[in-house]
Amino acid sequence: xxxxxxxxxxxxxxxxxxxxxxxxxxxxxxxxxxxxxxxxxxxxxxxxxxxxxxxxxxxxxxxxxxxxxxxxxxxxxxxxxxxxxxxxxxxxxxxxxxxxxxxxxxxxxxxxxxxxxxxxxxxxxxxxxxxxxxxxxxxxxxxxxxxxxxxxxxxxxxxxxxxxxxxxxxxxxxxxxxxxxxxxxxxxxxxxxxxxxxxxxxxxxxxxxxxxxxxxxxxxxxxxxxxxxxxxxxxxxxxxxxxxxxxxxxxxxx
Ligand code: G
Ligand code: G
Ligand code: MN
Ligand code: NA
Numbered sequence: 001x002x003x004x005x006x007x008x009x010x011x012x013x014x015x016x017x018x019x020x021x022x023x024x025x026x027x028x029x030x031x032x033x034x035x036x037x038x039x040x041x042x043x044x045x046x047x048x049x050x051x052x053x054x055x056x057x058x059x060x061x062x063x064x065x066x067x068x069x070x071x072x073x074x075x076x077x078x079x080x081x082x083x084x085x086x087x088x089x090x091x092x093x094x095x096x097x098x099x100x101x102x103x104x105x106x107x108x109x110x111x112x113x114x115x116x117x118x119x120x121x122x123x124x125x126x127x128x129x130x131x132x133x134x135x136x137x138x139x140x141x142x143x144x145x146x147x148x149x150x151x152x153x154x155x156x157x158x159x160x161x162x163x164x165x166x167x168x169x170x171x172x173x174x175x176x177x178x179x180x181x182x183x184x185x186x187x188x189x190x191x192x193x194x195x196x197x198x199x200x201x202x203x204x205x206x207x208x209x210x211x212x213x214x215x216x217x218x219x220x221x222x223x224x225x226x227x228x229x230x231x232x233x234x235x236x237x238x239x240x241x242x243x244x245x246x247x248x249x250x251x252x253x254x
Contacts, residue, residue, distance in 0.1 A: 004060055006042070007053060011065055015041050018073055019240035022249065023092070023211060023233045026225045031250060033090035035126070035233065036074040037240045038066065058096055067099040068108045075116035075123065077243060086250045092124040092154060097131035101138040106145045113151075120150030124175065127153055129161025139167060147172035154211065159199055168206055176203045180214020180234070187223040200227055 010016060020034040040048040057063040074091050082088060099105055113120055125146065132139050132155070146153060147170075154175035155168070159182055167173060178199050185192030196212075203210045212224050215234030224232060238249070 001056075003053070004056055007040075007056055007060065007062060010040055010042075011062075011069060015043070016066065016069060017041050017047075017242075018070065018077070019242060020077075020246050021233055021240040022238045022246070023090075023231050024237045026221070026229055026232050029237075031087075031089065031237075032231065033092060033124070034246065035092040035094070035240075036070055036077075037094070038070055054096065058098055061098075063096045064099045064102055064104065064108075067093070067095045068112070070094075071109055071112040071123075072115065075112045075118045078118050078122060079116050080243075081247070081250075084247065085252075086247065088122065089250075090122055090124055092126050094126045094156065097127075097134045100125075100127055100131065100142055101135050105142065106149065109146075109151060110149060113149075121152070124152050124154050126156040126177065128156045129158055129163050132167055133161050133163040140170065143167070143170045143172040157213075159195065165202070168202070168208065173208065175209045175211055177211045177213050178229070183212055183214045183220055183224075183234070184216075186220045193223075196224075197227055200229055204228065 017039045018036045019039055020036055022031040023033040023035060024030060025032045038050055040053050042048050054063065057066055071093050074093050078089070078091050109125070113123065143153060152174035153172045154177050155173060156177050157179045158176045160179045176199065178196060182192045182196050182199070186196060187193060200210055209231065210229045211231040211233060212229045213233050215221055215224070215232045215236045217236060221232065221236060241249070
């Protein structure tokens with residue numbers, strides 16, 4: 001596979017790029033966080049979305065290197081934004097199951113934080129519910145180490161993974177991200193309304209912070225705000241953006 005050999009070289013050729021999607025506090029509309037989303041700028045194919053190359057990177061054993069690059073780049077970006085005196089944001093990074101379970105993950109994430117000089121509590125690791133299912137008992141050990149380090153975990157694509165809810169009690173788990181497949185039907189689809197309200201209720205009783213994904217309409221925003229969801233991401237607020245456009249959004253106006 002040509003793409004596979006090209007993917008091996010993409011890191012050394014510096015072909016990866018991070019876009020940042022804002023996450024807004026629903027009550028105020030204020031941007032409080034960004035999620036780093038990787039893109040591959042392929043010399044001929046143009047921008048390759050992660051859905052196409054992350055699975056290949058996982059099967060080739062390259063995902064840990066990519067995720068490490070993402071963590072280091074995202075931490076360095078936070079420092080640049082601090083130096084530009086932008087309001088301090090939380091930074092979320094996505095990691096694959098293979099990255100999360102590996103013994104080098106904890107040293108890697110501490111190194112990224114120390115190297116940049118960023119406090120651990122500004123970084124959030126997003127792990128999908130299906131990754132947790134694949135990890136099994138390794139999950140708990142890795143979660144405990146992360147918690148000790150001070151890095152929180154968000155359960156990404158929540159509601160789609162068919163996994164047990166037991167891991168929601170782990171102290172590292174601080175955020176639930178409600179998958180956009182449930183948001184899409186709001187506020188008219190009764191099943192999506194029921195499921196979303198149930199997920200928000202679970203989060204409330206476990207004192208987990210909630211982030212809804214994929215908000216595209218004002219009606220979805222209004223519903224989620226009234227239902228008590230705390231934070232949201234989606235095209236209604238902003239697409240994933242390159243750093244300079246984040247700066248334009250956040251720069252204090254004169
Ligand atoms: O940006 P986009 O919506 O196309 O992302 C698609 C998926 O790719 C997301 O669900 C996200 O979890 C995953 N993804 C994005 N960036 C990274 C990354 O840096 N590492 C890993 N492992 N997955 C990522
Ligand atoms: O799985 P994860 O949540 O990490 O991936 C986020 C992906 O969802 C990104 O690739 C991003 O481009 C996409 N996304 C973000 N906001 C919206 C939205 O409002 N609508 C849709 N359809 N996709 C979105
Ligand atoms: Mn995510
Ligand atoms: Na998600």
